[in-house]
Amino acid sequence: MTCSETRDLLSAWLDQALDAHEREQVEAHLAGCSECRRELEGLRSTVAVLSRLEHPRAPVGFVDKVMGEIYPAPWYRKLGRLVFQPLSVKLPLEAGAMVVIAILGVYLLQGTPEMKDAARPDVPAVAPRPDSPPVAPPAPLPQAPAPSPSTEGAARLEKGAPPAAREDRERGNLARRPDQAQAPAEMNQALKKESTVKAAPPATEPEKPETPAARSPAPRALDSRESSRDRFEEDRKNAQGLAPTPPAAPAAPSVMSAKQQAAPMVSGALAVKDRPQAERDLAHLISKTGAREIARRQDGNATIVDVVVPQAGYADFLRELGSLGALRLDGQPDTTAALVRLAIRISE
């Protein structure tokens, strides 16, 4: 047997795949041929290296893929797999979803006018005295050194408010009347809170048939900022209608009762000798008692001033107000509210 013939059989000799005759011939040649023995050793090493190679492993999920191809799972099993994912998959997914929802929630909330109002720094419209007590924790009354009329305060607010707040106001108040536009934003907030609390009519007030203008309390409690402003406007109209002018005085109580059911509010008629002086005195009183003037308008020979008074200082305010002239009040304040709204009609 030649070297070439022998080498062709070396692999089979290693695998013991030769018949007895071939094996004898190969072994006889190897005994006398060092070159073929070296060749055999090289071949043996190669086979040994090959046998030590690690086996690849099928990818994870391979069995499921195969079985899924052959036996498609019914819909309820697919749903079950979807719902009952392993925690290693589900937890990161859920955590990610929560983060996304939280970010979206914050983004949306910050974009709403209510949140912008809440974030707006408190700037006084009519500054109370420095020692005036805080009125309502959610919307505390700001403190400033000197009193000023509401229009002036609102103008200052416009200048002092952050751009976003101004922009919001400009955007949101396009349809409002000038006196409304001057009302400070934080006061609107306070009014909104107050109106929400005061949605239920006073217990002492007699039940009256609802007029078309009156609304049920429940929806009002959910009013947005715009509807709160609508209410404010409505309330002011109420105050005008409720004002005890001599000819209209007999009809006022019935109208007021209906309106008050919708928006509880105290109105007062202050008869004075010198109206301008009384207005100045009222402005001083407002600043002294920590109250806030929110609107002022002329109605013929009368001036109607809308004021928000802290509940704590309401009694003092009324006492001082009574000293300015002949005061007649209509309506009862809600003692649960932090602020009392008061429409004062000053006439000579």
Add this chain to the structure above:
Amino acid sequence: MREGDAADAPDFLERLRAGDARAFEELVVTHQHRVFGVALRMLGSAAEAEEAAQEAFLRAHRSLPDFRGEAKLSTWLYAIVSRLCLNRLAMGDRKAVRHGEEILLQVADPHGGPDTGAERGEMEAALHRAIAELDEDRRVVVILRDLEGLSYEEIAAALGIELGTVRSRLHRGRMDLKGKMERFLP
């Protein structure tokens, strides 16, 4: 004994032929790595190998009623996947990955870390490269014999070739590998 041999019990074959899904799942679980391994070493791409291995099991499932049990289930599966891979390699439009030894290395040695000797890593890389460069007919015989441990007769039956052809292809394949691995051999 290979891990699949125990699964050739007559009752198991009966369950397979009867279409028992659990029995077939057991078959896939038992043989998935070997079938995938042959496909990976033949095709060089993990994605293509997974596809081929899946196809092999699908074909096996379709052919189960015709399986008479004359060969071992493992040999039968090797035959299916080997022929499938050879057919794919013979097709001109496949995304040939003749130099997929990097992928092979990743799959073959998933735990290869700092403790893996650089020399050993280099030698294995050279070996994978050498296997990938083998002629396809020789490569499949080398894989089935030296990596999967099939006998000459089983290889001949699986590939439908003569025993002498197995012997010669195996020898030539080994000699090719020896020539390429010479610097790593003692």
